[in-house]
Amino acid sequence: MRAYWLKQAWQRVRQLSGDDAYERYLAHYAEHHAMQPDALPPLSRADFFKQWQEQKWTGVKRCC
Numbered sequence: 001m002r003a004y005w006l007k008q009a010w011q012r013v014r015q016l017s018g019d020d021a022y023e024r025y026l027a028h029y030a031e032h033h034a035m036q037p038d039a040l041p042p043l044s045r046a047d048f049f050k051q052w053q054e055q056k057w058t059g060v061k062r063c064c
Contacts, residue, residue: 022048
């Protein structure tokens with residue numbers, strides 16, 4: 001039972017920190033885009049994180 005709670009806690013930490021973002025992206029891609037006839041292949045892990053970082057840090061990121 002303790003192992004279950006530790007695993008759940010670790011998954012939650014990964015989710016909150018964004019560490020599991022690539023795995024969630026692949027799951028979303030498989031569910032919504034993979035079967036489309038004109039679908040591009042999913043991004044590689046490196047390309048995904050490069051795009052994620054660019055989206056996160058591009059533009060004004062301050063309050064004033």
